[in-house]
Amino acid sequence: MTKICLTGSSGFVGSRLLYELKQVTTFQVAGLCRRLPHGRDCSGLHAMGDLQEADLSTPLSGVDVLIHAAARAHIMKDEVADPLAEYRRVNVEGTLNLACQAVAAGVKRFVFISSIGVNGNISTRPFRVDDQPNPAEPYAQSKWEAEQGLMKLAAETSMEVVIIRPPLVYGPDAPGNFGSLVRWIEKGVPLPLGAIHNKRSLVGIDNLVDLIIHCLDHPAAANQVFLAGDGEDISTAELLRGVGRAMGKPARLIPVPAGLLQFGATLLGRKAMAQRLLGSLQVDISKTRELLDWKPPYTVEEGLRRCFERSN
Structure with missing residues (x-):
C-alpha cells in the first residue's frame, strides 16, 4: 500500500486528482487544503492553513509520495502592493517549507505541479524541457524559484523530486x-x-491527472522535469x-x-x-513520452467532450 498526500486537493486539478487516486486500491490517500471548502463533500480532506507556516509533521507521517498541487495561482486583478512578493511567499517559501518537512518525515518522492510559464508565455517554436527558463510573470517566476529550491534539496537529500509543467489545463468547470x-x-x-x-498546446485535466499518477512511482521520473500536453496544437x-x-x-x-x-x-x-x-505557445512533450513511455489517453476532441459529461 502506497501512502500518498496531496496538497491543493480542493482545487480544480487537485479535486480531480484526489478522485482518481481514490479509485486505485493500492493507494492510501490523504488530501490537504488551506481551508475546508463550504458546501462540498470534505471527506478525506484536512485543513493545513498557510503553507509557509503550517506544521505538517502529523499528516506527512508515513507518507511515501507527496503531490504538491497547491499554489497561489494567476490573479487577473491582483490588489496586493507587491504581487511577486506574495507569489514568492506562498509558492516559494510555502513549497520549500513543505518540502523540508517532507524530507524530515521520510517522504520518498515529491511531485511538484509547476507551470509552462517557467519556459515563457509565448513561443516561436515548441518549448522543450531543456530550454533556458524565461518566466515573464510573477506567478511563473515564483514557480521557477520553487523548482530551483526543490532540485537543490533533492541533490542534498534522499528525497526524489519530479516537476511537471502543464500549459493551460481545461476540463469541467475550469477556471x-x-x-x-x-x-x-x-x-x-x-x-x-x-x-x-x-498554435496553442493545451492539456486536458484527465490527461494531466494520468501523467501525474504515472510519475508517482516510475523509476525514470526521479529528479526530472517534464512538460505536459495533449500532443496536439x-x-x-x-x-x-x-x-x-x-x-x-x-x-x-x-x-x-x-x-x-x-x-x-x-x-x-x-x-x-x-x-x-x-499568441502561440507550443510544447514539445517528446521527453515525457519517451522517458516515461507515456502517451495522452485522450485527444483534444475527446477531452473537450468530457468537459461536458457530468458522470461524477
Missing part, C-alpha cells in the same frame, strides 16, 4: 481563460477570433469551434485580423489577455 471561453460560447456571444491561426479559433461542438452550441466567430485585435487590446489595457488568445 481562468478556458472558463471564460466556455461562458462566451454558452451565451452565444459573437467573438472576433475567427481569423486567429496561432490548435488555434484559438479551432479551440472555440471544438468547445462549441462539445457543448452542442455554435461558436459564433467573426474574422477580425489579429493585428487589429492586438492594437485594440493594447489601447484597452488588455494586452496580456490578448497575448493568451492571439
Whole structure:
C-alpha cells in the first residue's frame, strides 16, 4: 500500500486528482487544503492553513509520495502592493517549507505541479524541457524559484523530486481563460477570433491527472522535469469551434485580423489577455513520452467532450 498526500486537493486539478487516486486500491490517500471548502463533500480532506507556516509533521507521517498541487495561482486583478512578493511567499517559501518537512518525515518522492510559464508565455517554436527558463510573470517566476529550491534539496537529500509543467489545463468547470471561453460560447456571444491561426498546446485535466499518477512511482521520473500536453496544437479559433461542438452550441466567430485585435487590446489595457488568445505557445512533450513511455489517453476532441459529461 502506497501512502500518498496531496496538497491543493480542493482545487480544480487537485479535486480531480484526489478522485482518481481514490479509485486505485493500492493507494492510501490523504488530501490537504488551506481551508475546508463550504458546501462540498470534505471527506478525506484536512485543513493545513498557510503553507509557509503550517506544521505538517502529523499528516506527512508515513507518507511515501507527496503531490504538491497547491499554489497561489494567476490573479487577473491582483490588489496586493507587491504581487511577486506574495507569489514568492506562498509558492516559494510555502513549497520549500513543505518540502523540508517532507524530507524530515521520510517522504520518498515529491511531485511538484509547476507551470509552462517557467519556459515563457509565448513561443516561436515548441518549448522543450531543456530550454533556458524565461518566466515573464510573477506567478511563473515564483514557480521557477520553487523548482530551483526543490532540485537543490533533492541533490542534498534522499528525497526524489519530479516537476511537471502543464500549459493551460481545461476540463469541467475550469477556471481562468478556458472558463471564460466556455461562458462566451454558452451565451452565444459573437467573438472576433475567427481569423486567429496561432498554435496553442493545451492539456486536458484527465490527461494531466494520468501523467501525474504515472510519475508517482516510475523509476525514470526521479529528479526530472517534464512538460505536459495533449500532443496536439490548435488555434484559438479551432479551440472555440471544438468547445462549441462539445457543448452542442455554435461558436459564433467573426474574422477580425489579429493585428487589429492586438492594437485594440493594447489601447484597452488588455494586452496580456490578448497575448493568451492571439499568441502561440507550443510544447514539445517528446521527453515525457519517451522517458516515461507515456502517451495522452485522450485527444483534444475527446477531452473537450468530457468537459461536458457530468458522470461524477
